[in-house]
Amino acid sequence: MKLRKWQHECIELALEKYQSGQEHFFVQATPAAGKTYMTANLANRLLNNGDIDLVLCFSPSSIVSSEFSAVLSDITKYSFDGKLGARGQSITYQKMAYLDENFWILFEKFKVLAVFDEIHHCCGTHDANSNEWGRQIINNIQAKATYTLALSGTPWRSDAAPISLSKYTTAQGQIKCDYVYGLSDAINDNVCRVPKIIAIDNDEITLTNSNITKSYNSFSELLSGSSFSYKELIHNENIIINLIKRADKQLNLVRQSNPNAGGLIVASSVVHALKIVEIIQQKLNETADIVSYKEDSPTEKISQYKHGSNKWIVSIGMISEGTNIPRLQVCCHLTNIKTELHYRQILGRILRVTQDENQEATLFMPAEAKLVEYAYRISEDIPYHANIVSFEPIENAKLESNRKANTTEAEGVHEESSIEELILSIKGNFTNSVLTESYEAMTDVFGEYSQEIINFEEMPA
DSSP states (O other): OOOOHHHHHHHHHHHHHHHTTOOEEEEEEOTTSOHHHHHHHHHHHHHHHTSOSEEEEEESSHHHHHHHHHHHHHHHOSOOBSSTTOSEEEEEGGGGGGOOHHHHTHHHHSOEEEEETTGGGSBOSSGGGOOHHHHHHHHHTTTTOSEEEEEESSOOOTTOOOBTTOOBOSTTOOBOOSEEEOHHHHHHTTSBOOEEEEEEEOSOEEEEETTEEEEESSHHHHHHHSSOOHHHHHHOHHHHHHHHHHHHHHHHHHHTTOTTOEEEEEOSSHHHHHHHHHHHHHHSOOOEEEEETTSSOHHHHHHHHHTSOOSEEEEESSSSTTOOOTTEEEEEEOOSOOOHHHHHHHHHTTOBOOSSSOOOEEEEEEOOHHHHHHHHHHHHHSTTSOOOEEEEEOOSEEEEOOTTTOEETTTTEEOOOSOOEEEEOOOSOOOHHHHHHHHHHHHOTTTTTTTOOOEEOOOOO
8 A cells, every 4th residue: 555645754754853863753643544554664664774673562452452563564574463573562551561571671672663552641751740651651661762653643631641752842731743644634635534523402402390491592501501411411312313313314325325334323331332222223223233341352343343334333432542444434422521532533433535435424413512612623623624513403302301210330329310301392493593692602603713604404304
């Protein structure tokens, strides 16, 4: 496979920096840009030049770790299983704490390229401000590796802690990257698809608690102005049904030209995922694969889906950063994790360009305030592609509150609440003005996002 322009530029710059005496090289490349392939080709150049003896890769999941090992082997023609005769190994960050002196001494005996995928998981500049993974880098790798290559599609942390092996140029925490390849660049180079983000909402929401009734103009207003939680929203059966029906309709349209196109649903827990799979079976008469951290062999299950033609896969914490399934083109965001880092990584799962005719990529989500804010920021990243964010009304529905039935999965504790029911309905026309005013207040659309044009698009139920 031929190197993309950005990959070639990045490799040449890294080699130039290394040869000039710089030991650490930091790459920010948008999710789905092809960081693994670039890394393997850079490693191959360094091996062939005699600049390094070994390549040791660290990544956040076994799935990504396996892919690094496979791509490195394919490009270099060496084994990377850590066994006799291998030219390196690819392991997870989780395993770092269990490595003994026989492993760490490799950095003293050989010339090593240490690769850190999604380096933002590792934080700290010294023992006092580091997490476990960052501490291992500081104590065992940073001053001993011949070269390091740090990779991230989202180089920031929600806790604002310093990312390991990073240099900051401002007091506000701006990271100095040696090479940057953004989403706009990737779209212009036909490396990534243009995303479409659809937030479902309602401008007439009624919350009834005993004899008291309150009205809200959006999910955002409901969540900020009442005790009703986002967890309840994404667990509500009617919300799930409405969102998945829309997503399935979009996926069916894509599959008319791309028969193998797939859809990803990101759930919040195993119980939640099982409920979603049941809904898919009952309401769509479809089957869905499910993969979670509780599986005996999640990597194998993801690989089967990747190379198969099944429509839907439901994931709990398994298909996010670095997981490469190019046939994914539709995604439902139903997880309770609401950080921008996680949001962008999930969106990245559907952005890889393929050779297929249809290159649409659509993410469906509830119109929660933070998620909408992230969507607009992504829209700002690609200013030449207007209207990637749209709002669609949820159809008339009466949704019973889950609170009395909810169980905290980890503790088995039943949550009690006096809220009896949540009624979501649309009476009359779904007008743009109501939601426009609501989201102006929420995200300052005409301030922070002065260049944005919000496209309200009502689809038939």
